[in-house]
Amino acid sequence: AQSVTQPDIHITVSEGASLELRCNYSYxxxxxxxxxxxxxxxxxxxxxxxxxGDTLVQGIKGFEAEFKRSxxxxxxxxxxxxxxxAAEYFCAVVILTGGGNKLTFGTGTxxxxxx
Amino acid sequence: xxxVTQTPKFQVLKTGQSMTxxxxxxxxxxxxxxxxxxxxxxxxxxxxxxxxxxxxxxxxPNGYNVSRLNKREFSLRLESAAPSQxxxxxxxxxxxGTATYEQxxxxxxxxxxx
Numbered sequence: 001a002q003s004v005t006q007p008d009i010h011i012t013v014s015e016g017a018s019l020e021l022r023c024n025y026s027y028x029x030x031x032x033x034x035x036x037x038x039x040x041x042x043x044x045x046x047x048x049x050x051x052x053g054d055t056l057v058q059g060i061k062g063f064e065a066e067f068k069r070s071x072x073x074x075x076x077x078x079x080x081x082x083x084x085x086a087a088e089y090f091c092a093v094v095i096l097t098g099g100g101n102k103l104t105f106g107t108g109t110x111x112x113x114x115x
Numbered sequence: 116x117x118x119v120t121q122t123p124k125f126q127v128l129k130t131g132q133s134m135t136x137x138x139x140x141x142x143x144x145x146x147x148x149x150x151x152x153x154x155x156x157x158x159x160x161x162x163x164x165x166x167x168x169x170x171x172x173x174x175x176p177n178g179y180n181v182s183r184l185n186k187r188e189f190s191l192r193l194e195s196a197a198p199s200q201x202x203x204x205x206x207x208x209x210x211x212g213t214a215t216y217e218q219x220x221x222x223x224x225x226x227x228x229x
Contacts, residue, residue: 009155032216043119043205043220044158051216090157094216101146101209101216102173105157 002027002095006106013081014114021076021109023091032094033074034103035065039087047089050074061085086113117141119221121206127227128196136191136224138206146209147189148173148218149181151202158205164189196228 005024013019025031032051036044048059055067065076074091091106122137140147145166150158150173160173164183178200180192189208193200203225207218 034217036220043222044207045220046217049217096216102148102160102163103158103218105159107155107157 002093002104004091004093004104004106006089006091006109008109009107010110010112012112012114015083016080019076019078019081019085019111021089021091021111023074023076023106024072025074025091025093026072027093027095031074032096033065033067034092034094035059035063035074035076036090036092036105037061037087038090038108044090047076081111081113083113083115086111119206119208119219121204121221121224123224124222125225127229128193129229130197132196133192133194134196134226135193136204136206136226137188138190138221139188140206140208140219141187142208142210142219143186144208144210144219145186147183148207148209149179149189149191150205150207151175151200152205152223153202161191161204193226196226198228200226201228202226 003026034049035047038044050057050067088108088110090108092103095102119140148163149161152158159175162181164170167186182190203223205223206221209218
């Protein structure tokens with residue numbers, strides 16, 4: 001069955017430090033992958049997505065992610081974290097069905113930023 | 116362009132009560148979804164509607180019913196609420212026609228069942 005794993009439940013980084021959030025997927029075909037961010041009390045906002053082509057994708061707010069098929073990974077990175085990046089981050093994979101597309105989410109990584 | 120809207124934002128129910136969560140989108144999307152979010156479990160799909168007139172079960176459908184009222188609106192009903200249904204509920208929509216598969220989320224409804 002398709003699944004998404006985010007191994008880190010909580011991560012704390014200092015403001016200005018670099019960030020990498022891990023995501024591993026299990027999917028038989030070429031995956032369509034997403035990273036979403038959820039600020040406290042808010043809905044989910046799309047950060048970036050990968051469908052095909054260049055394996056390094058750029059997103060909003062200075063985030064990027066790299067698709068590595070050999071490692072079944074789609075890790076999210078940011079060179080310099082800002083205090084406003086504190087939020088929960090979700091990796092997701094699309095499952096294509098004849099009746100529609102469904103997202104399977106990881107369990108999320110809570111990011112804390114220390115000033 | 117409001118995107119995806121949900122009502123109410125907050126609700127407290129007693130065990131056994133019923134209620135309907137409302138969702139509407141103004142992006143002319145074909146597909147709509149209901150998720151629940153629980154701590155440490157990410158978002159889990161309850162029901163989805165690939166297009167107007169169709170609905171299908173997701174990962175955790177027990178205790179819920181849905182209605183795709185028209186292309187814009189997709190409601191979620193709890194017939195007899197249970198404490199296990201205490202959660203944050205999110206509605207989402209997507210446009211199958213563009214094949215981008217991106218889903219747009221509403222702000223959520225925080226439900227407490229006592």
